[in-house]
Amino acid sequence: MLVAPEFSISPSTSLLAGPDVRLERIDPASTPGFDGGKQAGEAKLTAGRKALSELQEKLFAESRFGSEISVLLILQAMDTAGKGGIVRHVVGAVDPQGVQHHAFKSPTEVEKQHHFLWRVKKELPGPGMIGVFDRSHYEDVLIHRVRKLAAPQLLDERYGEIREFEAELVHSGTRLIKVMLHLSKDEQKKRLAKRLERKDKHWKYNPGDLEERALWDEYQNAYQMAIERTSTPDAPWFVVPADRKWYARIAVQQLLTDVLAGMQLSWPKATFDVAEEKAKLAAT
Amino acid sequence: MLVAPEFSISPSTSLLAGPDVRLERIDPASTPGFDGGKQAGEAKLTAGRKALSELQEKLFAESRFGSEISVLLILQAMDTAGKGGIVRHVVGAVDPQGVQHHAFKSPTEVEKQHHFLWRVKKELPGPGMIGVFDRSHYEDVLIHRVRKLAAPQLLDERYGEIREFEAELVHSGTRLIKVMLHLSKDEQKKRLAKRLERKDKHWKYNPGDLEERALWDEYQNAYQMAIERTSTPDAPWFVVPADRKWYARIAVQQLLTDVLAGMQLSWPKATFDVAEEKAKLAAT
Numbered sequence: 001m002l003v004a005p006e007f008s009i010s011p012s013t014s015l016l017a018g019p020d021v022r023l024e025r026i027d028p029a030s031t032p033g034f035d036g037g038k039q040a041g042e043a044k045l046t047a048g049r050k051a052l053s054e055l056q057e058k059l060f061a062e063s064r065f066g067s068e069i070s071v072l073l074i075l076q077a078m079d080t081a082g083k084g085g086i087v088r089h090v091v092g093a094v095d096p097q098g099v100q101h102h103a104f105k106s107p108t109e110v111e112k113q114h115h116f117l118w119r120v121k122k123e124l125p126g127p128g129m130i131g132v133f134d135r136s137h138y139e140d141v142l143i144h145r146v147r148k149l150a151a152p153q154l155l156d157e158r159y160g161e162i163r164e165f166e167a168e169l170v171h172s173g174t175r176l177i178k179v180m181l182h183l184s185k186d187e188q189k190k191r192l193a194k195r196l197e198r199k200d201k202h203w204k205y206n207p208g209d210l211e212e213r214a215l216w217d218e219y220q221n222a223y224q225m226a227i228e229r230t231s232t233p234d235a236p237w238f239v240v241p242a243d244r245k246w247y248a249r250i251a252v253q254q255l256l257t258d259v260l261a262g263m264q265l266s267w268p269k270a271t272f273d274v275a276e277e278k279a280k281l282a283a284t
Numbered sequence: 285m286l287v288a289p290e291f292s293i294s295p296s297t298s299l300l301a302g303p304d305v306r307l308e309r310i311d312p313a314s315t316p317g318f319d320g321g322k323q324a325g326e327a328k329l330t331a332g333r334k335a336l337s338e339l340q341e342k343l344f345a346e347s348r349f350g351s352e353i354s355v356l357l358i359l360q361a362m363d364t365a366g367k368g369g370i371v372r373h374v375v376g377a378v379d380p381q382g383v384q385h386h387a388f389k390s391p392t393e394v395e396k397q398h399h400f401l402w403r404v405k406k407e408l409p410g411p412g413m414i415g416v417f418d419r420s421h422y423e424d425v426l427i428h429r430v431r432k433l434a435a436p437q438l439l440d441e442r443y444g445e446i447r448e449f450e451a452e453l454v455h456s457g458t459r460l461i462k463v464m465l466h467l468s469k470d471e472q473k474k475r476l477a478k479r480l481e482r483k484d485k486h487w488k489y490n491p492g493d494l495e496e497r498a499l500w501d502e503y504q505n506a507y508q509m510a511i512e513r514t515s516t517p518d519a520p521w522f523v524v525p526a527d528r529k530w531y532a533r534i535a536v537q538q539l540l541t542d543v544l545a546g547m548q549l550s551w552p553k554a555t556f557d558v559a560e561e562k563a564k565l566a567a568t
Contacts, residue, residue, distance in 0.1 A: 061487040088379045095372045096416070097387065101380045132380070189568065196562050202554040203345040210564055270486040278480050280494055284473065 004047035005040050009033035011251040012258040017180070017237040019228045023220055028184040029243040034250065041246035048253045049093035055260035056094045056130060058267060063128020065268040069173040071259060072124065072131040073252070076138050077181035078219060079209045080191035081242045082249075083134050086181070090253045091132050100125045103134040116140040116158065117165055125174065130256075137162060138178075138226055145222040146215050159229040166235040175259050176235045179252055180223055181242035185216050288331035289324050293317035295535040296542040301464070301521040303512045307504055312468040313527040318534065325530035332537045333377035339544035340378045340414060342551060347412020349552040353457040355543060356408065356415040357536070360422050361465035362503060363493045364475035365526045366533075367418050370465070374537045375416050384409045387418040400424040400442065401449055409458065414540075421446060422462075422510055429506040430499050443513040450519040459543050460519045463536055464507055465526035469500050 007014075014032040034041065059071070073091070075083045091099055102123040111119045117137055125131030141158050144150045150158075166176060192209060195201040212219070231237040238255055242248040291298075298316040318325065343355070357375070359367045375383060386407040395403045401421055409415030425442050428434045434442075450460055476493060479485040496503070515521040522539055526532040 064487055084379075084381065087381050091380050092376070094380075095368075096375050096378075096380060096383050096385045097368065097371050097418070099380050099385075101383075103381065134381070189565065192565050193562070196558055196565065199554075200551045202558070203348055203552045205554070205556070205561070207556050207561060210561070210568065213568055267484045268487045270483075270489070272489070272491050274480055274486070277489070277491060277494070278477070281473065281476050281480065284494065284497055 004044040005034070005036045006044075007033040007250075007254060008035060010258055011238065011240070011254050015238040015240055015251060015255075017227050017231055017239040019231050021224075021227050021231070021237070021239060023182065023224050023227070023239065026182055026239055026241060028182045028187065028241045030241045031244060031247045032241065034247065038244070038246050041244075041250050044250045045089060045246065045253060048250065048257060052090075052093050052253060052257050052260070053095065055257065055265060056098045058265035059130070059260060059263065060095070060098045060128040061268055062265060063126075065271070068127040069175070069263060070125040070127055070129050070131065071175045071177065071256070072133065072169070073256060074133045074136045074138070074176065074178045075181065076135060076142070076179065076223075077242065078183050078188060078216075079212060080188050080195070081181035081183040082245050083181060085245055086179075086249060086252050087132060087134065089249050090256065091130070093253075094130060098128065098130055099132060100129045101132045101134070104136055104139060117161065120165075124169070127173075131174075137165070138230075141226050142219065142222045145225070146218045159226070162230050163232060163235075166230070167232070170234045175263065177255050177259055178231075178235065178237045179255070180227065180237060180239050181248055182239050183242045185213075187243040188213065288328040289318070289320045290328075291317040291534075291538060292319060294542055295522065295524070295538045299522040299524055299535060299539075301511050301515055301523040303515050305508075305511050305515070305521070305523060307466065307508050307511075307523065310466055310523055310525065312466045312471065312525045314525045315528060315531045316525065318531065322528070322530050325528075325534050328534045329373060329530065329537060332534065332541060336374075336377050336537060336541050336544070337379065339541065339549060340382045342549035343414070343544060343547065344379070344382045344412040345552055346549060347410075349555070352411040353459070353547060354409040354411055354413050354415065355459045355461065355540070356417065356453070357540060358417045358420045358422070358460065358462045359465065360419065360426070360463065360507075361526065362467050362472060362500075363496060364472050364479070365465035365467040366529050367465060369529055370463075370533060370536050371416060371418065373533050374540065375414070377537075378414060382412065382414055383416060384413045385416045385418070388420055388423060401445065404449075408453070411457075415458075421449070422514075425510050426503065426506045429509070430502045443510070446514050447516060447519075450514070451516070454518045459547065461539050461543055462515075462519065462521045463539070464511065464521060464523050465532055466523045467526045469497075471527040472497060 011033060075086060077083050087101060120137045141155060145155055170176060195205040227237045240248050240251045295317060359370060361367050371385065404421045425439060429439055454460060479489040511521045524532050524535045
């Protein structure tokens, strides 16, 4: 069996996107920090499942003894970039009991009547949980900017509101991982064509996808601006090259694993007298 | 590689527990309908993941085109019977996007002020989802009966309320699978002892578990009565022998797979003109 290679540089470092990031300089087909190809990447994904799963169980266990920390993975991307695959193949390694997944759709009429963070706050992960947002409050500075769904001044204020909101979140014990899956326009074309080719993929295709595609450059600009203005040391963005699905998956797996490993999790110590409980149990 | 054997009789038939079930006649260490041992069972669990995952994706896909059907798996059992393992190893095969898991704990003060079905209704699976209840409204006729947390007449009325509630649920498109993991008292002792032995399992142990264990027979009676009075053709109970974890897992996997297979799911037909979309995409 192939031994899965490790990253030479962790995506936590190599994919970190600070305010000075230039999206157009990042090649969506690149595989930063990983020397293997697809086969090695798939082996790495499989090999990494166990470590991630064990760390999650510790996070969950600690919450049962009063810890309030949690993790929130935010996934943003153009259509077909592979958000769903990340959820299935990376998050899917983790016990479903420990995952709070939420996909944000177009806001409902009720949601529209509230502040844009209102619906987001309702879906935040509880103590010990790994939250996963498939789209998020960033839609309110992405599609809202591209489609001019809000006044320019309102849009500008949102970056600050997001920074403040996320700072509070981090302060209250939630570790944030913000991921932009960085796809090329050509690769999207191939993936949309595949969805049209296969009858079992038609349900994933929406004619509206082409309208969004036509606004590709505007979206890249909106992502660029969102990252510039909301990437902070505590709530950093990671730009994950996504033309190779296998790479995006191992990269996000490693980002999650690194964050959990950095939390110094440990199995909670018994709050009862173990010997006494053993004796009691033996007597039953 | 070992070829995974199939059930000779599906658990959907062999484990079906009608109103005439007698729990004490079911051996918790038995493996009805399955001729292999642990190794074969584990191969079967692995082999069955793909079928389950594909069926779930179809269920989810149909909901995107207006279908409102869903599935709800209810897990009830004594401590250590393996509910968590079912979630991790059976439900874990399915895309996290398609799962709504909820663990019901002791009711909060707010929940206590409502009807016992109030908190349950809030957690029902949406269209296309597989809901998983780790404990459920059955606690209100199990621990409530054993611990006398409600007046006898009120308890008796709850069976009827549950039947009615579940009938409505089924009528509105949710397929119900109610599972009692049937553990022996001896096997529970071994599992509790193991939790006390291993430091990485201490967090799963609660001194209160022994108090519940002391009421073993009362719980068996309460389960017996709950199954007698709420197993209906549309909302049947399945008593799953649980002394062998591998067996309980393949049994529940098969129950889920059978229900989904029986739904005659198919990939939604495109509601757009495929050729036209292909042409439009090519022009981008």
